[in-house]
Amino acid sequence: MKEARVQVKVPLVPHPGMQEPEKNTVSGVERDKPNPLNLRTVPSQPARLSNPGRMSTDELNRQATEHIHIPVIELDQFRRVKRRRMRTFGRKPRWGRNAKRWQPAAAVSALLAMALLIPVILVWPRTTESPKPIPAPTDASSTRTPAPVPAVPVTYPEPQVRVYLSATGTTMNLPLEDYVTGVVAAEMPAEFRLEALKAQAIAARTFIVRRLAASDTSGVPSGVADVTDTVSHQVFIPPDQVKADWTRLGKAKEWEKLQQAVRESRDTVMTYQGKAITASFFSTSNGYTENAEDVWGNTVPYLQSVDSPWDKNLAPGYKQTVTMKRNEILQKLNLDAIPVTTQKSGSWMEVLSTTKGHRIKEMQIAGETFSGPEVRKLLGLRSSQFSWKTTGDEVQITTYGYGHGVGMSQWGANGMAQEGHTATQILKHYYTGISFGQASKMLASK
Numbered sequence: 346m347k348e349a350r351v352q353v354k355v356p357l358v359p360h361p362g363m364q365e366p367e368k369n370t371v372s373g374v375e376r377d378k379p380n381p382l383n384l385r386t387v388p389s390q391p392a393r394l395s396n397p398g399r400m401s402t403d404e405l406n407r408q409a410t411e412h413i414h415i416p417v418i419e420l421d422q423f424r425r426v427k428r429r430r431m432r433t434f435g436r437k438p439r440w441g442r443n444a445k446r447w448q449p450a451a452a453v454s455a456l457l458a459m460a461l462l463i464p465v466i467l468v469w470p471r472t473t474e475s476p477k478p479i480p481a482p483t484d485a486s487s488t489r490t491p492a493p494v495p496a497v498p499v500t501y502p503e504p505q506v507r508v509y510l511s512a513t514g515t516t517m518n519l520p521l522e523d524y525v526t527g528v529v530a531a532e533m534p535a536e537f538r539l540e541a542l543k544a545q546a547i548a549a550r551t552f553i554v555r556r557l558a559a560s561d562t563s564g565v566p567s568g569v570a571d572v573t574d575t576v577s578h579q580v581f582i583p584p585d586q587v588k589a590d591w592t593r594l595g596k597a598k599e600w601e602k603l604q605q606a607v608r609e610s611r612d613t614v615m616t617y618q619g620k621a622i623t624a625s626f627f628s629t630s631n632g633y634t635e636n637a638e639d640v641w642g643n644t645v646p647y648l649q650s651v652d653s654p655w656d657k658n659l660a661p662g663y664k665q666t667v668t669m670k671r672n673e674i675l676q677k678l679n680l681d682a683i684p685v686t687t688q689k690s691g692s693w694m695e696v697l698s699t700t701k702g703h704r705i706k707e708m709q710i711a712g713e714t715f716s717g718p719e720v721r722k723l724l725g726l727r728s729s730q731f732s733w734k735t736t737g738d739e740v741q742i743t744t745y746g747y748g749h750g751v752g753m754s755q756w757g758a759n760g761m762a763q764e765g766h767t768a769t770q771i772l773k774h775y776y777t778g779i780s781f782g783q784a785s786k787m788l789a790s791k
Contacts, residue, residue, distance in 0.1 A: 501785035506553055508581055509570035516570045521784065523584050525550045526607050530587040531580040532626075533755055535599035538762035541755070542606035544771040547781075548753055549579055551614040551624035554784045558621060615772060616782040617647050624776070627748025628755050629660040631730045634775065635702040635750035640718050640729075648751050649777045650701040655760020656746065663756075665727055666743040674740060675711060677723050683711045694733060694740075702750055704730040718749065752776065 506524040508517045528549040529542060537545075553572055555561075562568040564577045574581035591600045615622050623645065630653040637648035657663050675682065683693045697707040697714070705717030717729035728746040735741075748754075753775040761771045773779060 499786075501783075501789040503785060504554075504557060504788045506557070506572065507570040509565050509573045510583075511573055511575055514566075517583065519584075521550065521553070522607055522611060524553060524581065526584045526603065527581045527587060528553075528579045529607065530584070530591075530603055531574075531582045535591070535596060535603060537755075537759045539602060539606055540762040540766065540768045540771065541759040542603060543610045543768035544753065544758050544762075545626070545755065546607050546610045547613050547615060547768060547772060548624040548626050550610070550612075550784055551621050552579055554614050554787060555621040555623060557788055610768060612784050614782050614784045614787070615776055615779045616787075617779050619782070621782070621784075621787065622647055622776065622779060623752075625749070625752035626755060626775075627750060627752065629663055629747040630656045630750060630754040630757055631663075631703060631728060631746035632657060633702040633750075634752065634754060635700060635704060637751055639700040639702065639704075639706060640749050640751050647776045647779050651775060651777070653754045653757035653775075655763075656754055656756045659760050659763075660747070660756040662727065662747050664743065664745055665747075666741055667726070668739055668741050669724070671735075671738050671740060674724065677725075678710060678713070678715065678720070680711045680713060694735075702730075704728065704750060 504521045505518055506521055508519070508524060508527075509515075510517055525546050529546050532549065533542060533545045535542075556571055556578075562571060565571070565573055572578045572581075587603075588600055591597065615624055625648065632652065632654055634649075634651050634653055636650050637643060637645035671683075693711050695709045696705055697709055698705075700706045700717070705720070707714060707716055708720060709715075710720070715723075720726070721729040721731075724742070726742065726744050728744040728748070729750070730746060731742050731744045733740050733742045753772065757775070758771045761774065762768075766774075769781065
């Protein structure tokens with residue numbers, strides 16, 4: 346398409362007293378001017394002024410305007426001048442000449458602007474909502490932030506325990522923590538490590554709390570107390586008697602350590618599914634503890650067999666040998682005599698099966714079948730893991746460990762404490778999957 350040319354007539358009207366402008370330069374560059382210009386003048390009659398001395402200024406201006414030259418300037422000349430100016434002063438062409446280049450960028454910019462404006466519009470306060478006035482403080486003290494009130498822990502009354510004293514046939518009523526002190530003093534050597542004593546205190550407390558929560562008075566004569574002071578429940582010595590005896594024997598430091606163990610484990614019990622557990626314990630293991638079902642016939646999920654290797658190297662009574670007559674064994678087992686068939690075979694004692702804790706589960710003696718715990722109880726052995734050797738009419742029986750083997754081994758607990766384990770770590774090792782609770786809270790909600 347050919348470029349159209351437009352002619353514009355621009356009147357150049359000189360003002361009276363107007364002089365031609367001087368040539369100026371900008372930074373050494375002469376001002377742009379249309380050169381050469383295609384100027385076409387419109388002919389006019391020469392100015393004829395009649396008697397200028399008598400004419401007014403308005404009349405002179407009118408006559409001068411009528412006889413001026415009107416140049417016609419073609420736009421092509423100005424376009425070339427404009428391009429030259431743009432090259433000189435570094436001005437770039439307008440976007441309109443390359444619309445395809447900036448249209449995508451403009452579209453993206455518009456989308457970004459909308460993405461930023463939409464959240465602002467959504468959170469912009471509505472005109473219907475009137476701003477809430479901020480109340481002015483009445484005095485300097487009202488501007489201060491009140492100090493947070495510390496939470497007061499909920500406390501519960503300490504439970505009371507009734508202990509039947511078998512020696513006198515009387516009942517002693519005392520606080521729970523005093524009862525635990527008397528049990529730990531009677532059940533565990535005072536020379537044991539502090540963490541082992543704390544574990545024993547928690548086990549003793551758990552045992553009695555379970556009985557109190559269930560109102561269990563079994564094994565107590567006439568049910569006049571909660572527990573006895575014998576091995577049927579937990580051995581107990583009155584705290585005042587323990588303090589007097591230990592002070593007399595020069596064991597004041599052991600007494601202080603015992604009190605510290607009870608104090609640092611205060612009100613803590615072991616729980617399983619929110620209830621206090623049967624916290625059974627014994628003196629010395631044979632290297633393992635027992636499953637509850639192998640000893641008592643009932644499965645208890647937290648009383649399962651675990652390893653206990655510390656006892657063998659620490660416990661002085663880990664291994665013990667006793668000698669019995671054959672007739673004595675038969676008498677204690679309520680057996681009349683050894684059958685003839687058994688005498689001929691030469692093996693009148695035989696192990697049939699063992700437990701997971703490596704103790705005797707079942708055995709046959711003189712043709713009769715007994716459980717391992719049953720033989721241990723009837724023969725008065727220290728453990729249900731034993732071996733024997735017959736020499737003539739004598740039988741030498743060697744036991745390994747001491748106790749029923751269910752729950753926590755006390756010598757094993759002391760071995761763990763010597764290695765740096767805490768009371769909770771000791772208890773979680775011997776009682777599978779247990780948690781810890783607050784004794785006073787459990788009994789208060791009873």
